[in-house]
Amino acid sequence: MDKSFLIPEIIRLKQEKNAVILAHYYQNEEIQEIADFIGDSLELSKKAQNTNADIIVFAGVHFMAETAKILNPDKKVILPDLNAGCSLADGCDPKDFKIFKEKYPDHVVVTYINCSAEIKAMSDLVCTSSNAKKIINSIPSDKEIIFAPDKNLGNYLQKQTQRELVLWDGSCVVHEAFSMEKLIEIYNKNPTAKIAAHPESESHILKAAHYIGSTSGIINFIKTDPAAVYIVATEAGILHELSKAVPDKTLIPAPSTEDNSCACSECAFMKVNTLEKLYWCLKNESPEIIVNESLRMEALKPIQRMLELS
Ligand code: 13P
Ligand code: SF4
Numbered sequence: 001m002d003k004s005f006l007i008p009e010i011i012r013l014k015q016e017k018n019a020v021i022l023a024h025y026y027q028n029e030e031i032q033e034i035a036d037f038i039g040d041s042l043e044l045s046k047k048a049q050n051t052n053a054d055i056i057v058f059a060g061v062h063f064m065a066e067t068a069k070i071l072n073p074d075k076k077v078i079l080p081d082l083n084a085g086c087s088l089a090d091g092c093d094p095k096d097f098k099i100f101k102e103k104y105p106d107h108v109v110v111t112y113i114n115c116s117a118e119i120k121a122m123s124d125l126v127c128t129s130s131n132a133k134k135i136i137n138s139i140p141s142d143k144e145i146i147f148a149p150d151k152n153l154g155n156y157l158q159k160q161t162q163r164e165l166v167l168w169d170g171s172c173v174v175h176e177a178f179s180m181e182k183l184i185e186i187y188n189k190n191p192t193a194k195i196a197a198h199p200e201s202e203s204h205i206l207k208a209a210h211y212i213g214s215t216s217g218i219i220n221f222i223k224t225d226p227a228a229v230y231i232v233a234t235e236a237g238i239l240h241e242l243s244k245a246v247p248d249k250t251l252i253p254a255p256s257t258e259d260n261s262c263a264c265s266e267c268a269f270m271k272v273n274t275l276e277k278l279y280w281c282l283k284n285e286s287p288e289i290i291v292n293e294s295l296r297m298e299a300l301k302p303i304q305r306m307l308e309l310s
Contacts, residue, residue: 003030006279010034013282020053021278022068024060025215026237026270031059031278038241040216041113042128042310048072049307057282058289061269063089066117069289070299077289080277085269086114087173088200092149094118097168100146104166107146108139111302114172115149117291121298126306129153129199130214136161138309152176156199156206174235174256174267175200182255183208183231190229190252196221197233197254205233205254222246235267 011034014021022044023035032038037047041064048056048068055076058065061084069077092115101109101122111123112132120126127135136157139145147154148168152175158165175198183205187193196218197209206212211221215238222230223245232238233254242251256265281287291299 001276001279003275006275007034010275010279010282013279014057017055017282017285018053019055019057019282020047020051021057021059022047022051024064024237024270025219025241026235026267027059027273028237028271028275029240030275031273032237032240034275034278035059040128040130040214042130042214043216044068045071045113045128045303046307046310048077051075055282055285057278059273059278060084061086061089061267062289063114063116065289066291067113067120067303069291070117070120070296070303073291073293073296076285078281078285079287079289080273080281082287083269084272087269088112088114088149088170089116089119091170092116092119092168094122097122097148100148100168104144104146107144107166109146109148110135110139110165111148112150112153113303113306117295117299119148120302121295123302124305125309126302128214128306130217131306131310132157132199133160135306135309136163136165139163150200152202152206153199155203156212172200174265175233176202177256177265178202178205178233178254179257180204180208182257183233186231186252186255190231190250192227193229193231193250193252194225194227195231195233195254198235201233209233218242219245222249222251235265235270237266237270 065079147165149170154167194210229250
């Protein structure tokens with residue numbers, strides 16, 4: 001379908017239905033351009049919590065839309081494609097996690113927001129990459145902690161907080177795919193460049209980084225830092241917002257080990273959403289995110305604790 005039809009129709013439907021489009025920075029450019037708000041996971045959760053819209057179109061992945069529904073049971077939350085999963089969320093099965101958790105009955109359970117409602121419901125606290133350190137530091141030092149599902153973020157947090165965390169063995173397929181060899185090659189060609197990395201990346205990448213933070217954190221760092229060249233180790237969708245914010249700076253996506261067409265890292269889950277699917281989803285108000293009420297109530301508690309601490 002032609003964009004000249006889709007864009008005005010999406011805008012019209014949005015007004016007619018009092019809908020809001022929330023998009024993550026990893027969405028494709030066309031979706032970012034039509035969104036009412038673009039943000040990182042924490043900002044999107046806060047927006048979802050405070051919106052006056054009747055319908056939330058969540059242009060992101062399933063766990064994000066599900067979090068919006070948990071926070072807004074009375075609103076209709078729709079996702080352009082229900083197949084927009086996440087390797088972290090999909091790699092943490094509730095049955096397996098229950099068994100894992102039972103091995104550490106006295107531990108406080110902190111989970112990264114990239115997990116299902118079932119996992120959130122088994123947690124004491126939820127965090128995102130932008131508040132994880134604060135959340136861990138809020139836990140009394142005599143308490144032991146389980147951190148799931150991202151072992152790379154968990155390893156980073158252990159170093160940052162000097163706390164020992166029991167880690168679930170999960171990872172993000174996108175951030176785990178950065179090639180150190182190719183990164184060194186690019187850096188040697190651009191020795192004045194600064195490296196900005198997302199904490200879902202592996203420890204050797206984080207060790208080389210000048211800045212580590214969430215997607216919004218990386219954008220703010222590059223906006224305010226005086227360097228002229230940056231190597232950006234996160235999903236390539238972030239470059240759209242960044243190139244608008246800092247048109248005079250050179251932005252180089254950190255290379256992935258995969259030999260793909262863009263030679264950079266793209267989240268295939270995020271990219272299943274398209275402008276056309278967004279149009280149909282808004283028109284048909286489907287696919288809709290449904291969360292069983294008793295599960296929702298349990299999953300809400302650790303999210304609310306996080307929002308109170310953020
Ligand atoms: P943030 O937007 O919170 O940095 O998270 C990145 C991510 O991988 C989302 O899935
Ligand atoms: Fe999940 Fe990684 Fe994609 Fe984020 S980038 S949605 S963590 S697979």
